[in-house]
Amino acid sequence: MSVLIKDFKDGDEFVGYYLIKEIEAKQTNNSIPKDFLDIVLADSSGNISAKYWEASKTDIETFFPMCLVKVQGLVQVYREKLQVKVIRIRKTTEQDAVSITDFIRSAPVDANELIPIIEQAIDSLSHNDIKSLVTFCFEKVKDKMQSAPAAKSHHHAYFAGLAYHIVRMLEIGEFICRQRPFLNSDLIKAGIILHDIAKPVEMISEYGMVLDYSNQGKLVGHISMAANWITEAAIILGIDLESNVIMALQHLILSHHNLGEWGSPVQPQLPEAVALHYIDAMDAKLQMVEDMLQTTAESEEWTPVIRGLENKAIYRLKL
Secondary structure, eight states, rough: OEEEGGGGGOOOEEEEEEEEEEEEEOOSSSSSOOEEEEEEEEEEEEEEEEOOSSSSHHHHHHHOEEEEEEEEEEEETTTEEEEEEEEEEEOOGGGGOOOGGGGGGOOOOOOHHHHHHHHHHHHOOOSSSHHHHHHHHHHHHHHTTTTTTTTTTSSSSTTTTTHHHHHHHHHHHHHHHHHOSSHHHHHHHHHHTTTTTTHHHHEETTTTEEEEOOOOHHHHHHHHHHHHHHHHHHHHHHHOTTTTHHHHHHHHHTTTTOOOOGGSOOOOHHHHHHHHHHHHHHHHHHHHHHHHHHTTTTOBBBOOBBBTTTTTTTTOOOO
């Protein structure tokens, strides 16, 4: 039985089965450079950086992302983070009797339950043009939504993470619309469903793990892609491109990151756009905390630092 990554402690020596999530061949900075493999190992509990020093040419050609491996390693602390020194590594065989699905992190709610909730939210939209536009965009990625993560690493970075993110945001949005009735609930729901709708096209993923960004993802990005889909939908559906509906939906998408350095070309300037940005931020940041707590051994009082929370660690308070 493999030791779960979240239970690794400094000084642990282990042998177990893991998934290579990322891998890159690099060279040391020595006067005579030596090849090594910079690896991210993963299992259902989380992932960890690993180094395989003095890798051979055969090693470099043998291992690749989404490859299952048997690892003998030593857990060490490097720059205040746990890291694995790989002593031995090999690809798994049929005799090992392990499956890639055993190593996949998934949303806590099954995708088969999440997708109908999103479809129900779309069906509840009362404005016909908004409903038609949202339906058009959702149908583009519905099949990929079953497994798509919401991000590569920041938040909801696992199987069905995007659908889970949207559903949790819909729950928050429903509460805020009851509390703040001046908000247009159709725009809030539409903005929540559309804000990351192009991520399954932006990212190339398998089993909820991002392998790379697509050419469209690198050159255009999910925000601009989704705004373009609104234009495409309007043309196909015969909706006036100059209408307030088109302008509002595009503004919600384009402004939801809030700042230019975060990827938004405009800042929120509709009430619903302000709400959408903070609904998105609240769910993303709380999920970062929840995920980090779940993937950190319970014996640890402090989590590792969370990049999306300005590199702050979270203390596990016990009362």
